[in-house]
Structures are given as C-alpha cells and as structure tokens.
Amino acid sequence: KAGVTQTPRYLIKTRGQQVTLSCSPISGHRSVSWYQQTPGQGLQFLFEYFSETQRNKGNFPGRFSGRQFSNSRSEMNVSTLELGDSALYLCASSFTGGETEAFFGQGTRLTVV
Amino acid sequence: SQELEQSPQSLIVQEGKNLTINCTSSKTLYGLYWYKQKYGEGLIFLMMLQKGGEEKSHEKITAKLDEKKQQSSLHITASQPSHAGIYLCGAASTGNQFYFGTGTSLTVIP
Numbered sequence: 526k527a528g529v530t531q532t533p534r535y536l537i538k539t540r541g542q543q544v545t546l547s548c549s550p551i552s553g554h555r556s557v558s559w560y561q562q563t564p565g566q567g568l569q570f571l572f573e574y575f576s577e578t579q580r581n582k583g584n585f586p587g588r589f590s591g592r593q594f595s596n597s598r599s600e601m602n603v604s605t606l607e608l609g610d611s612a613l614y615l616c617a618s619s620f621t622g623g624e625t626e627a628f629f630g631q632g633t634r635l636t637v638v
Numbered sequence: 639s640q641e642l643e644q645s646p647q648s649l650i651v652q653e654g655k656n657l658t659i660n661c662t663s664s665k666t667l668y669g670l671y672w673y674k675q676k677y678g679e680g681l682i683f684l685m686m687l688q689k690g691g692e693e694k695s696h697e698k699i700t701a702k703l704d705e706k707k708q709q710s711s712l713h714i715t716a717s718q719p720s721h722a723g724i725y726l727c728g729a730a731s732t733g734n735q736f737y738f739g740t741g742t743s744l745t746v747i748p
Contacts (some may be wrong), residue, residue, distance in 0.1 A: 558736060626686060632678070
C-alpha cells in the first residue's frame with residue numbers, strides 16, 4: 526500500500542511569509558500527527574488530528590496551525606515565518622494514534638531566509 | 639511530560655562490530671518504539687516493544703524492554719554501513735502525544 530506522502534519535499538521561504546505543508550496518510554489511517562525536527566531541539570510534537578479534530582497540541586506558538594479533511598489528509602500552516610522555523614517537518618499517520626504504530630512520511634525541508 | 643534519554647549521543651564503529659544503544663524513560667513505558675532515520679528523511683519503523691522483558695529481533699537488530707519498563711536497548715550485531723543513520727526511540731503517552739528520544743547518530747566505517 527502507498528506510504529505517507531508529504532508535499533512539497535523542499536521549500537524556501539522568506540521571513541514574514543506563511544507556508545502550508547501537506548500530508549496524505551496511509552489509506553484507512555485516521556490519525557495524523559505533525560513533528561518538527563531541528564538539530565538543536567530534536568523531534569518535537571506539534572499536534573495530532575483524528576477525524577478532522579485536533580486532539581492534542583504541543584508547545585508551539587499559535588503561528589503553527591493545522592487542519593484535517595474528511596479524507597484524513599492534513600495540512601499544516603505556519604504564519605509569519607521566522608528564521609528559527611527552518612526545520613524538517615514530519616507527519617505520521619496511524620489507525621487511531623496514541624500507542625498504535627505510526628508510519629512517517631519523508632518530510633518537508635523548510636528553509637526560511 | 640515523558641522524557642526519553644538516549645545514549646550514546648553518537649557512535650562510530652568499524653564494520654563488523656557489535657553495538658548497543660540505550661533509551662531510558664522518566665516514566666513507565668507502555669509501548670516503546672524504535673525508528674531509524676537517514677539524514678533529512680522520514681523515520682523507518684524498526685520494532686515495537688510492549689511487555690516488560692520483551693525482546694524482538696529483525697535481521698541483525700535486537701531490541702529489549704527491561705522488566706521495569708523504563709529502559710530499552712537496541713543491539714546491532716556485526717554492523718554494516720547500511721546500518722548507519724540516526725536511531726530514535728519513541729513512546730506514546732496519555733493524550734495521544736508521541737515523544738521521541740534525543741537520538742543516537744551511528745556511523746559505520748567500512
């Protein structure tokens with residue numbers, strides 16, 4: 526079966542702009558989680574969506590938001606980009622989230638200049 | 639919040655050598671996952687451990703979860719260059735959050 530697909534793979538934006546990243550989960554999976562990975566902070570949880578509802582949110586500012594559509598595809602939006610937002614953004618899908626096995630996409634490498 | 643500490647932070651080994659990576663949790667683990675990541679790419683699921691004392695193997699990689707369920711180890715036998723990458727342990731907590739360890743960077747020298 527097809528894996529988790531993230532688009533785009535690479536993105537370069539300037540400070541102050543906004544960006545939208547997309548994640549298509551594995552068919553049948555209803556939970557999508559987003560993570561930010563930076564050399565200094567490692568992998569950090571952003572938020573998790575299940576059946577179009579945000580179930581949990583990590584400790585990120587309100588500039589980071591997301592949504593999930595009825596087909597379980599999810600988008601993540603970052604507004605007013607800062608240099609520190611440069612990171613690899615990973616999404617993971619699973620059947621129900623929590624302790625079920627999560628499958629990760631290849632990630633979107635965002636560079637803010 | 640749950641914290642997962644991995645050691646060592648980085649490892650450089652000669653091809654053919656065995657190695658062990660540890661993951662220690664600040665809380666009891668109810669499910670411990672091991673992932674491998676190539677630089678700049680997504681995570682590849684290796685295995686999941688749930689029961690205290692459980693041990694699983696896949697090819698030359700063996701992972702164990704200790705009886706008290708607060709520590710896990712990942713052991714690679716006869717390492718190969720293909721084993722190189724970043725190894726991450728992860729655990730789910732209440733509230734559907736998933737936490738990752740600090741990561742261990744493995745380099746295998748041919």
